[in-house]
Amino acid sequence: MIYLITALDAEARPLCDRYKLKRSNALPYTLYTGENTVLLVSGMGKTNAAMAVSALLGWRLPSPGDILINMGICGAPVNYPIGDALLIHQIIDGDRHYYPDILYAHSLAETSLICVDIPQSSPQEYPVDMESAGIFQAASKFFKLHQIGFLKIVSDHCAPDTVTKEGVIRLIASHLDTLDYVSGLLTDVQTDHALFSQSEREEIDSFKSHFTKSQGDMLEDALCFARLKNSDFSLDLFPSSLPNSKRERGILLENLITRLTL
């Protein structure tokens, strides 16, 4: 699943069209859903962003292979050309600094980003937005840091009054391929895949339920050992019936663990 976050409706519109997303009423926020994508419009400001992202991720908990991308416009100093796409490696929020992990090679410009409270008319050291810190804070409770990306498109040189709704739509629409590129890179980095399939997990848990907690933990370790040692290892060594006596069950488990960890 790809979680997309924008601050503004205008930023969301090209994304809805591109990924054929439908409006959803599941949350008290503007939300769109599609086959493998959810898009949340958080509203402006860090607090709104943090609250909206928390609500989204609490409602639909991410799985290990999922990613989250914040896409939106930013103001920037004059040395950042308008229309350029920037990947963010540091978010500065006063004394607090946040670092999404960028674990892939890419061809985009990277920069720090200052997250401010109000639109900025005077140039800062780095590009500025108003949501990234809130999004990072909320998202990093649910995601590993390499699963989160911030893609910003330069909309103005600290002249927020010059930014129009149509301009925002145009800028975002011109970088939909960039978004695909970033989401592809982020998705490919994911390493935390489950060791056992859903059906294997159910079989293991049901077998473990016949044993004490510590016996179950030992069995779990032995199964992980066997699967990591040999990814083709199959679970068909669980007996279909178990002895009634505790002692005999204990012996059976010991033998099983020995076989698994040979």
Added chain:
Amino acid sequence: MKTSSPASPSKLFSHLYIEKSIFDHPKTEAIRTKFAASRVVLIDHYKEVFNRPNQSFSAQSQSKKLILAQRGGKFLHEGSQYSDGFDHQQFFYASSVMGCLYDCDYCYLQGLYPSANTVVFVNLEDAFAELLPHLHQDTLVATSYDTDTMAIESLTHQTQEWLLFAREHPRLHLEIRTKSANIKGLKHALPSERVTLAWTLSPQYIIDRYEHATPSLEKRLAAIREAISIGWKVRICIDPVIYTDTFDLIYPDLIDTIFSTVDPDSIEHLTLGSFRLSQSHLRSLKKLRRSDVAFYPYTVYNEMATYPETVESHILETLLAKATHYLPAQRIRTWQRQS
């Protein structure tokens, strides 16, 4: 949403995170020059990056970043029960680098650190100042603590600095433990009786399976031969031994391979020790679910996880029997649990 073709793995140290206060330090400048194509991110303190919650050690291992910092606290730590202090009056580890370029599945760093990135402390001079008051008596310092310093030597030159410092201080002994095959840094220094290079060797099968990104056995052996030939004292460590179903074949064979190309009389000691880890580090290793090493049914004694006594004895007896073909027992050291 469509995805692009698979990403090429990000090159080593694609990002340099540098504490603002040491941005102009000569060592920082040298490293920046070496990694001129890397992106530089200025930070206030290394912990902002290294200690972040919710990092993925396994994902980061595919694309390690370098953090340059100044160590404010202690560089030296007293030796631990898991290692051999070789009977010196004092035994310290020096921690001037955190994290390792290599990626061994059994490495305790995975349990110790929240990050797979590497922190280099550029103010090594402060480690020397901390050590000075202890140097009125025989002191052993292990310089490869929480890292493999030789692996990163071409970047940091810390080993060379240690060697220069040791030359001035006759009661200082150094142990430089490594899996590296790059000994260029040693060629510029004068070999010293008080410096031991300790090479960890494993069968190629174990290297391929569990010691990712490390040099091959052949390359390590070539480095050992070269170090000996230019006059360095070398210790060979078959430690940790990782027990697998092929143990009886591959480990005795390793000893034969070593001594078919390295003259046994030219090494100081051979150290043998089976895998062991504190229970808390093992728990963290399990959480990562990266390798079968973490899930072997170890026994736990005094908070330390080791192979069951029968396996451990079998490991040591087998290796000792083989090693004594080449070396007298006094030159073989073994790590055994304290029971």
